[in-house]
Amino acid sequence: MYTQQxxxxxxxxxxxxxxxxxxxxxxxKTGDTVYILKGGPGCGKSSFMxxxxxEMIQNGLEVEYIECTGDPDSLDAIVIPALKTAYVDGTAPxxxxxxxxxxxxxxxxxxxxxDIEPLKQQKETVMELNQAYKALYMRAYDCxxxxxxxxxxxxxxxxxxxxxxxxxxxxxGIIAREIPKxxxxxREGTQIRRFLSGFTCKGHIFRQDTVDTLAKRVYVLxxxxxxxxxxxxxxxxxxxxxxxxxxxxxxPLNPETLEHLIIPELSLxxxxxxxxxxxxxxxxxHIRLDAMAEGERLRACKARIRFSKKMFGILxxxxxxxxxxAKILHDELEAVYNPHVDFDGVYDLAESHVQELxxxx
Numbered sequence: 001m002y003t004q005q006x007x008x009x010x011x012x013x014x015x016x017x018x019x020x021x022x023x024x025x026x027x028x029k030t031g032d033t034v035y036i037l038k039g040g041p042g043c044g045k046s047s048f049m050x051x052x053x054x055e056m057i058q059n060g061l062e063v064e065y066i067e068c069t070g071d072p073d074s075l076d077a078i079v080i081p082a083l084k085t086a087y088v089d090g091t092a093p094x095x096x097x098x099x100x101x102x103x104x105x106x107x108x109x110x111x112x113x114x115d116i117e118p119l120k121q122q123k124e125t126v127m128e129l130n131q132a133y134k135a136l137y138m139r140a141y142d143c144x145x146x147x148x149x150x151x152x153x154x155x156x157x158x159x160x161x162x163x164x165x166x167x168x169x170x171x172x173g174i175i176a177r178e179i180p181k182x183x184x185x186x187r188e189g190t191q192i193r194r195f196l197s198g199f200t201c202k203g204h205i206f207r208q209d210t211v212d213t214l215a216k217r218v219y220v221l222x223x224x225x226x227x228x229x230x231x232x233x234x235x236x237x238x239x240x241x242x243x244x245x246x247x248x249x250x251x252p253l254n255p256e257t258l259e260h261l262i263i264p265e266l267s268l269x270x271x272x273x274x275x276x277x278x279x280x281x282x283x284x285x286h287i288r289l290d291a292m293a294e295g296e297r298l299r300a301c302k303a304r305i306r307f308s309k310k311m312f313g314i315l316x317x318x319x320x321x322x323x324x325x326a327k328i329l330h331d332e333l334e335a336v337y338n339p340h341v342d343f344d345g346v347y348d349l350a351e352s353h354v355q356e357l358x359x360x361x
Contacts, residue, residue, distance in 0.1 A: 004062040008194035011069050012252035015145035021253045022094040032084035039110035042337030043088045044346035046074040051350040053078045070082045070199040098264045115340040122336050129333040136326035143319035147312050148253050155226040159292050166292040169235035183245025196249040196260050201327035203320050206275045215269035217284040223272035227289040229257035
C-alpha cells in the first residue's frame with residue numbers, strides 16, 4: 001500500500017537571516033491540535049516526531065514532513081492532514097507560542113527527560129559551543145546576502161518593463177489553457193506557503209520528490225533573471241480565483257518572491273530552474289523566461305553574466321562550508337546532552353501519542 005508523503009521546509013537560511021513560515025504550519029481555524037515541542041539540544045524532538053510520522057504512514061495516513069534547514073536529516077515538524085493534527089519544534093530559531101492555548105495548541109516538554117545535575121557540570125562547554133555555533137550562522141547569512149546581491153544586480157541590469165509585460169502575456173495564455181473554472185468549488189481556492197528548497201549544511205536541497213508526488217505535469221521555468229515570480233504570481237492568483245487550492249513555494253534566496261507553484265487538484269506544477277537548482281524529472285513544458293528579456297541588452301551583458309555566476313558560486317560555496325562547520329558544532333553540543341537524556345521515556349511518550357492518534361483515525 002502506498003501512503004502519500006510530502007517533504008518541505010518551513011524555514012530558510014536567507015539573506016535576511018533565518019526566515020520563518022512556522023506560523024503557517026496549520027490553519028488554526030480548521031485544524032484540531034498543534035503540539036508544540038519544547039526542550040533543548042539532543043532531547044529527542046526530531047526522534048519523537050519521526051516515530052509518530054512513521055507509525056502514521058504504516059497505518060495508511062498521509063504525512064507532511066517539515067525538515068530542518070540546519071540539518072535536513074532532522075525533523076522540525078510533521079502534519080497529519082486527515083487528523084488535523086501537527087507537531088512542531090517550537091524552539092529557536094523558530095520559537096512558537098500558543099495563540100489559543102489548550103483549545104488548539106498544547107505544549108510537550110521533552111526537557112523533562114534531561115538528567116539535570118550532570119548537565120550542569122557542562123555549563124561552560126555548552127555556552128562556548130552555543131556562541132560559536134550562532135556566530136557561524138551569522139557568517140553564513142552574510143554570504144547568502146552577498147550572493148543574492150550579485151544576482152539581484154544582474155536582474156536589475158537586464159530586466160525591464162517590456163520583459164515583465166511579455167511574461168504577463170505568456171502567463172495569460174497558460175492560465176487560459178491550464179486553469180479552467182473549478183465547477184466543484186463554491187469558494188476561492190486556499191493557498192499555503194512552503195519552501196521546496198533550502199540552503200543547508202549539505203548544500204542546496206530541492207525536494208523534487210514532493211513535486212513528483214503531487215503533479216504529473218510539470219512546467220520548467222528558466223529563472224536566471226528572476227522572472228519566475230512574475231509568472232507564478234499571476235498563475236497562483238488565477239488558480240485561487242478559479243477555486244483551486246495551491247502550494248506557493250517562496251525562494252530561499254528571496255523569500256518575498258515565489259520560486260515554485262503546485263496545484264495538486266490539477267496535478268500541475270511550475271518549477272524554477274536557476275544557477276543552484278535544476279529539475280531532473282520528465283517535464284511537460286519548458287518555458288525560457290530568460291529569453292523574454294531584450295536580446296541586445298542580454299548580449300551586451302554577457303561578460304557581466306559570466307562574472308555574476310562565478311561570484312554567486314563562490315559565495316554560496318562559502319555559505320555551504322560555513323553551514324557545514326555550524327552543523328559540526330551542533331553535533332558536538334548534542335553529544336554533550338545525549339548521554340543525559342532518558343530516550344526510553346521519550347519513545348514511550350511518542351507511543352502514547354501514536355495510540356491516541358490511531359484512536360481518532
